[in-house]
Amino acid sequence: MRTLVARITAFFRKRDLDRDLDQELAVHLELATEDNIRRGLSPEEARRDALIRFGGVEAAREHHRDARGLPWLDSILHDIRYALRTLRRDAAFTTVALLILALGIGANTAVFSLGNVFLFRPLPVKDADRLTVVAVQSKADADPDQVSYPDYLDYRAHSSGVFAGMTGYCINIVGLGYRGHADRLIMSYVPSNFFSMLGIRPALGRLISPGEGDAPGTAPVVVLGHSYWVKRFGGDPDVIGHTVSLNGAAVTIIGVVPKEFLGAFNLVEMDAYAPIGMQGFPSPTSLFTSREDHEMRVLATLRPGVSISQAQAALNVIGQRLAHDYPHADQGQRIRVFSERAARPDPSAADSKPLVATVFLLMVGLVLVVACLNVANLLLARAAAREKEISIRAAIGAGRGRLLRQLLTESMLLALAGGVGGAILGNSVGYLLNGLRPLGDLPLRLAFVFDWRVFTYVAGVALLAGILAGLAPALRISRTDLNLALREGGRGLIGESGRHWLRNGLVVVQVAGSLILLVAAGLFTRSLTRAESIDLGFDPHNILNVSLEPGLQGYTQPRAEALCRELLRRTQTLPGVRSASLAFSIPLGYYNDGAPVYAETHALSPSQHVPGATLNAVSPDYFTTMRIRILEGRAFTGADIAVSEPVAIVSQTMAGRLWPHRDPVGQRFSYKAASGPFVTVVGVAHDVKINSLLEAPGMYFYVPENQDYHSTHVLQVRTSVPPESLAPAVEGLARQLDPNLPVYEVMSMEKSLEGANGFFLFKFGASFAGALGALGLLLAVVGVYGVVSYSAGRRRHEIGIRIALGAQRVTIFRLVIRQAVLLLGLGIALGVAAALGVSRLLVSLLVGVSAYDPLTFAGVSGILMAAALVACFIPAHRAARVDPMTALRDE
């Protein structure tokens, strides 16, 4: 240990120590010389004898250095300096290799960073490793979903054996008014134990205290998110104690959360937090009473030593009891416990996430392998050119191990530099992803951080790449027979045929790998095309959506209704507008409303589960604007007003389920309680996609917006001109009516369909796979081109002879192209076989296209073949134009 410390110190004090030693050696020689003179030798003789006895000053220095310092580190540094010189000399090679490695490593970094956000990085909270998410599945085949507040309370009260704590949050969009200006905020309403259970300490002021505001309307306070506090209040510490209006009610700012805490939800940073008792306040809310209202995202900390399956078992027991006590709401419901990481960003993704993660990681892994093979091939080609240098080094005594290390040092340096490039590239992809808007206007906050996990991963990947790319060429070259290489003047080599075999093999594998990537890209792209042609039940073209929420500005219901009606009337008169209507929500948006449905005619037995339906509140022209066909009965009219008979239009699926074999028009149902109030069905509408593109048609009904008030409105405008061109005019109308009224999410229906419940995942999957496929294609083309042009170059001499002997230029051209076709053919065949083997993984991620889709397989094979051949025309053309005289004279 002591020696090691001394050696390391010595390593860094090289210059001082060398000077010391030189002085010491000089004294030694002088003393020896003087002794000799005393013994009667002449001064020259004396000096000579002293030197002989000393036995080589340089050798002594070398020994001394080896004994005192870190000789292996010295030689590594030497290798690095040498490698840097060589790499700099061969700038073209270095640039290409670096670029390839950076792309390969960058793709890996990007995917791993994404994985880090969704799979690995713990939330900055207490006991993050024991944090779980509790969710419920309403039916066996449904995705895990949020929990109703009363159920949450029951889970919490009876699970203290397995959970040390349970809390939750419910996300709402609210209006926060301050000094006459209202912001639209994304807010977590939380039980009072939220911050204490998660161990969050305030950055400023205080957080919600235990017991505070759990009862409805009792604690008019708000805690600000750190970013929002900085953005809106400029980070002013004096905001504590100020009063702001929250959805029109006065509340007091009591604190700010720390910067690193973005909330418990993984996609979006919370702007503010308020006690759960303030949810919906001041309007009445069913959150606290309804077990059908699934709004709570539940978090629970396992007791130390308790496993997830034990917690699951305990919750199952509670679930059975609740199903017995509350059959209408809880029957058939299954409770699930996930580790918090598994349930990101939403428990509904928990079951499919491992598969998606596997597919993504496999794909980028493949990109890395292809990139490494490419660089390996480049290194091999370069090794050929360096054969002579290596032979000379070997001849003057460099050991095989030493040579191997030298060559690996070069590839490692390349890989590490590529790793740095890749990390930068990968991180910028992260920022691009943060620019996506799957949730309307809400800014995505994916919390990409270059933490130690990402760093370790990138470093590991880079090292692996360095070894992978460098090992084969290094082993091959260090085995070079130096006699042969020196004699042949660096042209004819041992292993000439062996090397070709290796290089060709590498290219074939590269092409195969790229083909797999291209197949995946092709399948995802076709899947997107299919998804886009799914019948939505409405016509999304030429519609402009404008959201407004007068409630945020403190509008009461009558004033809000008047405002909306006036805005609608003025919009309808704008040139370019075909029709306009109001709705509460849009299909495939990120929010909607649901309710239990009680048909008047069939009495439910007390133990029956009440069916639920999604509902929308719309104005009369809604069906015209959205082009949703009315199949029976009528649409709403101006005569359906607040005081007229309550009416509804149901989807054809709802009609079929509630009143099979009967005329649905004229039937009555209630969406409040079994005892009413009832609404009368006046029409049946064509099914539309509500929550997701892939769902089976569901229970959906419409009520007139003036018979069921919602503060949130979407003004929809069907246009005869490009819809977004009308945006300024509509926004102008809104400003005329109230300059302070914020309108938001002003976008075409097609644009909003790109959101999380629309095409987002398909587009994301297709662009991700497409990017990797393009990368694979590029690498394959570069690889094939490299090998073909290299071997054409090596055969210049032979080609020269052939031409001199009268070979046609076309023949030569064909000769070169034939090699390319052979390599590509083999690679594609291998790739197709491998892709058929692995595309089974993709089955559940694809829509409307088979994982073995012949068109895709044939198409991408053709593209790969064509692109690579076009690239190979260059070396083929060059070979065909070889001048026999020059080619032969060169030898």
Add this chain to the structure above:
Amino acid sequence: MANPKLDLLQGTLDVMVLQTLHAIGPLHGYGIARRIEQISGNQVLLNQGTIYASLVRLQQRGWIAAEWGASDNNRKAKFYSITRNGRKQLAADAAHWQRLADVMGRMLAMSPGGETR
């Protein structure tokens, strides 16, 4: 030369250096080399330069210490002296070599009949 000089066995030089410093006290590198040559009766083949690798090794292990001082004829030279740890090490090494020498002596004293003379 009728009788070629002995090659130094691995590790013996370190012991010789320690023993020299133990017996004579602080010395500079040249002094140590000369002493070893003299004591061995010029029997060992010592490249005087190799002594410096040995000195730095012993120093890093903490068995000897070094200090700049003045030589007899007033030259600035580095003087080495044995440390307490060095003496302990020397004792252990000496015992080891003594045992080895004893064993070798007994082995070589063995007569063709297998009896010890």
